[in-house]
Structures are given as C-alpha cells and as structure tokens.
Amino acid sequence: MKVKILFFAALREQLGTSAEEIELPAGVGTVAALRHHLMQRGGAYEKAFGGRTLIRNALNQDMVQPTARIKAGDEIAFFPPVTGG
Amino acid sequence: MRVSVQREDFDSGRELRQLAGDGKVGAIASFVGLVRDVPMTLEHYAGMTEREIAKIVEEASTRWQVMDATVIHRYGELQPADQIVLVAVASAHRGDAFAACEFIMDYLKTRAPFWKKEQRGESPAWVEAKASDDAAAERWAPGASEPGAKKAG
Secondary structure (H helix, E strand, O other), X not given: OEEEEEEOHHHHHHHOOOEEEEEOOOOOOEHHHHHHHHHOOOHHHHHHHXXXXXXXXXXXXXEXXXXXXXXXXXXXXXXXXXXXX | OEEEEEOOOOOXXXXXXXXXXXXXXXXXXEEEEEOOOOOEEEEEXXXXXXXXXXXHHHHHXXXXXXXXXXXXXXXXXXXXXXXXXXEXXXXXXXXXXXXXXXXXXXXXXXXXXXXXXXXXXXEEEEOOOOHHHHHHHHOOOOOOOOOOOOOOO
C-alpha cells in the first residue's frame, strides 16, 4: 500500500527531505512498524528513528500513539516536540 | 471562532473589537506573544495546525463559557518585538475569559505543530521543547487542581 510521509523542522533537516510517497512492504500496518521500517534504511534515518530523540507522530493530521493503524492513502507525519506560541 | 495561521502581522485592537459582538459579551481576555531577543523562523504543519488550534478552542468551550474566540499565529521569518500569536476569548464574565485564554495558550504551546528556529549569532538552532510548557498544559488535566476556577465577572 502507498502512503505519504512528511517530516518537519529539525527532523526534516536531518533527513534532507520534507515529504515522500512510499510503497509499504506487507506487514507494515502501524505507525510503530513504519518507524521501524524507516529506521532500517540506515544512515540519518537510523540515527533519527533509532536514537533517543523524541519524535512525535501524526496520522492524517491528528496526533497519535505509535500503535495507530495505517491504511493506503494515509498521511503520516513525524516531527520533534512542538515549540510554538 | 476565528483561527488564522498566517505570515502577515495582525492588528490586536481590530481583532478585539470584532469579538465585542452585539452587547452580550461582558469580557474579552487576550494574550499576545512576541519575539524576544533574537530573530527566528517559525515552521508549521499547514492544515494540521489550524485543526489542532480549533480543537483546543472547542475543548476550552466545553470547560468555560466561551461566546467567541480568535486565535492568530504567525509563521515565517520574525524579528525581535514582532507579534507571534494572539489568543482572545470573549465571554459574559472575566473569570471564564481569563481561564479559557490561558488554557488555549498553554495547550497551543504543547499541541499545535509549530517549530521555532532561532538565529543566535552565525548558527541557527531549533528551539528545544520545554518541560515547563508540558507542566503548564498538564495543570489543566482532569484531576489536577484547576488554575482558573469560575468567578463572577
């Protein structure tokens, strides 16, 4: 299934990309599994998703826990804790 | 309710006058956040930001009497003393207006997807989220002693 992934702020800079569409392998059905999938790319992804840095998740523009299930066409965003206001 | 995420500056006086309504509003509480010390760039998650802010205002409306509210948050490049954010709440009485305004601001800081990058000297740096901001938002959680109890206006 195909999903859209977005990265923001420090994470976007670290990975050198703000958005991509990817075809998920079978078995990647949750946000947590997607994080693991991205981590396995190695390099900056492994550093970002495998380290201790806090990364928040949003699914279709709602904050979610990593256990949230994803389906084809979803928009999943990853970003550092927010600092607005 | 008016929620706007914009590059442009805003006129607080005009926004407050628009909240005055037709004679039922007795109190408008407002907060304006400014850029302090150094220039900064604000990034946001277009679409989600507006939705999150609207959800926070709706949550405030279930806890206090909120007759109307305006939240404006800027993004892009900002200079010291520039306005960043306006939260204004109209109610019949000041207690509800003060409490809802503070609640919206506290939640906005921990939930609305904005990120600040400060220009300190030659090296720009992303601002780290503060534990004190989380603590400020958690004061309003169920079971916590509520900072803004209802008062007569």
